[in-house]
Amino acid sequence: MTVLDVSNLTKIYGEGCPDCLDLTGPEMGRNQCPECGSVVACADVDFEVFQGEVLGIVGESGSGKSSVAEMLSLDLEATGGSVDYHAIDGDLLETDYQQRRELQDFHVGMVHQHVRDGLNLDFSGGGNVAEKLLSAGWRDYGDIRDRVRELFEDTEVPTDRMDDATDTYSGGMQRRVQIAKAIANDPSLVVLDEPTTGLDVSVQARVLDMFREIQREQGLATIVVSHDLGVIRLLADRTLVMRQGRIVERGLTDRVMEDPHHEYTQTLINSVI
Amino acid sequence: MSDILTIDGLTKRFEMHVIDGREVAGLEDVTFDVRDGEFLAVVGESGSGKSSLLKCIHRTYEPTSGTVEYRKGEQTVDLATCDERTVLALRGAEIGYASQFLHEIPRVPAVDVVARPLREQGKSPETAREIARDLLETLQLPEELFEAYPATFSGGERQRVNLARAIAPRPRLLLLDEPTSALDPETREHALDLLESYLDSGTTVVGVFHNRDVVERIADRVVEMDDARVQRVLDGSAYREEVTA
Numbered sequence: 001m002t003v004l005d006v007s008n009l010t011k012i013y014g015e016g017c018p019d020c021l022d023l024t025g026p027e028m029g030r031n032q033c034p035e036c037g038s039v040v041a042c043a044d045v046d047f048e049v050f051q052g053e054v055l056g057i058v059g060e061s062g063s064g065k066s067s068v069a070e071m072l073s074l075d076l077e078a079t080g081g082s083v084d085y086h087a088i089d090g091d092l093l094e095t096d097y098q099q100r101r102e103l104q105d106f107h108v109g110m111v112h113q114h115v116r117d118g119l120n121l122d123f124s125g126g127g128n129v130a131e132k133l134l135s136a137g138w139r140d141y142g143d144i145r146d147r148v149r150e151l152f153e154d155t156e157v158p159t160d161r162m163d164d165a166t167d168t169y170s171g172g173m174q175r176r177v178q179i180a181k182a183i184a185n186d187p188s189l190v191v192l193d194e195p196t197t198g199l200d201v202s203v204q205a206r207v208l209d210m211f212r213e214i215q216r217e218q219g220l221a222t223i224v225v226s227h228d229l230g231v232i233r234l235l236a237d238r239t240l241v242m243r244q245g246r247i248v249e250r251g252l253t254d255r256v257m258e259d260p261h262h263e264y265t266q267t268l269i270n271s272v273i
Numbered sequence: 274m275s276d277i278l279t280i281d282g283l284t285k286r287f288e289m290h291v292i293d294g295r296e297v298a299g300l301e302d303v304t305f306d307v308r309d310g311e312f313l314a315v316v317g318e319s320g321s322g323k324s325s326l327l328k329c330i331h332r333t334y335e336p337t338s339g340t341v342e343y344r345k346g347e348q349t350v351d352l353a354t355c356d357e358r359t360v361l362a363l364r365g366a367e368i369g370y371a372s373q374f375l376h377e378i379p380r381v382p383a384v385d386v387v388a389r390p391l392r393e394q395g396k397s398p399e400t401a402r403e404i405a406r407d408l409l410e411t412l413q414l415p416e417e418l419f420e421a422y423p424a425t426f427s428g429g430e431r432q433r434v435n436l437a438r439a440i441a442p443r444p445r446l447l448l449l450d451e452p453t454s455a456l457d458p459e460t461r462e463h464a465l466d467l468l469e470s471y472l473d474s475g476t477t478v479v480g481v482f483h484n485r486d487v488v489e490r491i492a493d494r495v496v497e498m499d500d501a502r503v504q505r506v507l508d509g510s511a512y513r514e515e516v517t518a
Contacts, residue, residue, distance in 0.1 A: 050358060205380040212378065216393055234378050237361055252332060252357050259334040263290035270291055 001051045002086060003188055003221040004072070009045040009081035011067045014038025016079065024245060026264060031062065031244045041067035042245040045081070049189065052219040056236025056253060058268070060227060064245040066113070066193055069225045073110035073191045074100045075117075087188045105135045109182030111175070113194040118178040119166050125177045126152070126162035132184045151180040156210050172203035179211055183218070190215070192224045196231055208234055229272055233257055241265045276344060277446055277477050278307035278330070283339035283353070285329050299325035299334065301501045307446075312468070312478045314488040317498035323481040324373075326498070327448045329353070330479065331370045332360045343368075345445070365393060369444030371452050375423055375435040383409065383426070384419045387437045394442055408437040411467050413460050428455040436464060440471055447471070449480035453487060465491055489513050 012020055017036035024031050024040040031040050042064030049055050057065045070076035072083065074092070083092035087107040088099065095103065104110075112118035119128045126148045130138075138144050152159045155176040157169075166174060175195065182190050195211065196204040212235060215222050224235050232239055232253060239256045241249040241264065249262040260266045285299035300322050307313050315323045328334040330341055332352055341352040343363070350359060364370070377386050387405035392398060409419060412433040418426065423434050432455045440447060453461045465487065468478060482488050488495060495512040497504045507515070 053361075202380065205378050209378045209381050233376065238357055251335070252360060254331075254333045255335055258328065259287070261288070261335075266289070266291045 002048050003051050004049040004086070005084040006048070006072070007046040007082050007084075008043075009068065009071060009083065010043045010079045011041040011064070011071060011076065012038050012043075012079045013041060026243045026246055026248055029244070031064070040245045042242070045242075045247055047240055047247070047250065049221045049223060051188075051221050052216075053238065054215060054222045054224060054236045056232035056239040057223065057225045057242060058227065058229060058232045058239060059242035060268075062244075063242040065225045065227075065242050068242075069110075069191050069193045069223060072189070072223065073108050074104055075110065085189075101135075105132070106185050107187050107189065109184075109187040109190040111178045111182050111190070111192045111195060113197055115171070115174045115178065118181070119174060121165070121167035123166060124163045125157060125166050125169060125173070128166055128177055129181045129184055132181045136185045147184070148180075151184055152177075154183075154214060155180040156206070170203075171199050172207060175199060175203075175207055176210070179207075179214075183214060183220070186218070188221060190220050190222045192222065192226075194226050194228075195224065196226070196228060204231075211235070229257065229269070241268070275309050276306040277309045278479075279340075279342040279344070280305055280307070280330070281340045281342070283326070283329055283341060284337050285325055285334055286337045298501045300329060300336075303339070303503050305496055305503055305506050307477060307479055308493075310472065310475055310477055311493040312472055312480070312491050313494050313496060314492035315479065315481045315496045315498060316483075316485075316488055317504075321498040322501040323498055324450050325501070327370070327450050327479065327481060331364070331368065331448055333370075343446070365390075366442075367445045368448070369439045369442060369446070370448040371435050371439035371450060373450050373454070375431050375438075377423060379424050380422050382420045383414065383423050383434045386423060386434055387441050390438060390442045404441060405437065408441055408467075409433065411463060412437055413463055429457065429460065432456060433460070433464070440467070440476075443471065443474070444476060447476050447478045447480075449478060451481055451483060454483060461487065485516060489516060 015036055016038045019035045020033040020038055020040055021043050023033050045068055057068060059065045071078045078093050085092045129148045129151055130144050133144050133147055149159050152162060157173055157176045226232055236253045239253045240247050243264050249265045257269060260269050281304050283300055283303040287297045287299055289295050289297055315326060317323050325334060329336045330352060336353040339353060343350045343352050384402055384405045387408060388401035391401035391404055406419060414430060414433045423431050436452045453464050456464060492509045494509055495507045
């Protein structure tokens with residue numbers, strides 16, 4: 001089943017002009033329009049995500065991959081394109097404020113790269129997750145405590161730290177709380193933006209393994225955005241390679257890694273230390 | 274006996290943009306069949322195209338031309354051109370592959386690495402781990418390593434984990450790339466015994482082997498490769514006669 005069908009997704013920062021798309025992209029070697037100065041974060045992005053599948057988006061800084069993630073999690077307004085989303089049987093980009101809130105509460109879980117975008121550090125870890133449950137209509141205190149405890153166990157956050165302020169948590173724990181929050185309402189899509197950035201190497205592996213376990217068990221459709229090829233290789237079934245706002249290559253992850261076709265992908269793969 | 278794979282005109286060329294755009298031949302016009310339930314050994318010098326062949330069947334390499342027809346009952350799928358969803362579904366359920374190296378998330382215990390594909394098939398964590406332990410035991414991985422991380426293992430220990438993971442889900446078609454190269458002779462024997470028991474239960478194996486003893490012992494047929502091409506396809510008995518002559 002197709003969960004998400006993205007076509008021609010485009011984000012332009014600035015006024016934009018009729019030449020923006022023709023004058024930017026990997027062939028032009030830039031993402032800033034020389035005519036009007038607008039920055040084309042991404043353009044003509046199209047892909048599908050199926051249920052139970054992990055789609056990786058890989059590319060260097062400024063390739064537009066995070067913009068794509070943020071538009072899909074409704075944290076960023078798109079300039080153009082359409083995103084058919086199965087859960088609402090319609091275009092994600094045509095939704096009004098109320099629908100967007102509903103989507104964010106129930107259907108799309110986002111794990112942000114920067115912890116402050118995803119969690120209120122003054123709240124307790126449990127409070128951050130409870131907030132998500134409350135906005136989805138949960139009211140019974142006992143039920144909420146039980147569900148938060150269950151989510152902490154699933155994401156391997158010590159439950160005896162549930163009531164401690166989130167800023168006392170380690171980076172790895174904060175990332176786990178974000179994942180707990182993202183999956184709290186059984187969403188049909190989870191978006192992970194750089195899931196291991198800023199984490200200790202020893203913690204990275206555990207977070208990836210924990211997420212993969214949950215993803216497979218629940219059959220979650222997932223988009224993982226990362227500049228780290230190792231993360232993409234270990235998590236993603238299929239992969240898109242982005243450069244200067246455009247998709248330059250796509251395919252089965254092992255195929256992209258071992259038989260890269262595009263010049264940029266070959267350079268990327270050959271640059272891994 | 275029917276054929277599980279019909280490979281016809283399979284060709285793979287790599288365009289190396291990072292080396293002046295030169296083209297490198299991986300496979301040239303490879304044609305042969307794989308029979309249901311057989312053990313087919315692929316032999317040849319390093320660089321002759323053996324691994325490329327396995328990777329093209331698995332779609333880790335995208336063939337440049339030719340077909341790889343995979344047959345199950347009345348259904349036929351061309352693995353060279355079918356959509357990616359079909360490839361992923363087949364890999365999960367029917368086609369297993371063990372590369373020369375173990376790629377896994379670090380800091381996952383060996384037994385869980387082997388249990389994971391079983392869990393993805395819907396087995397309970399307990400059952401999956403039990404099967405995984407049995408396999409690792411049969412492959413003589415010391416028990417104290419079951420809960421340890423494979424990244425710290427020797428080449429041979431890691432290879433046992435890799436092999437156990439590939440065969441655990443009992444695929445219909447098993448692609449093995451030098452699965453026993455780092456094993457000592459005794460462990461290799463155990464690995465081959467295990468593979469033979471899988472063959473008895475209907476698994477078809479296409480395996481790349483350097484070690485002649487392995488090929489002599491277990492192969493029903495042998496594909497000889499050289500210079501990206503198949504030179505000959507021999508019956509196991511003919512191969513054995515030639516080797517002993």
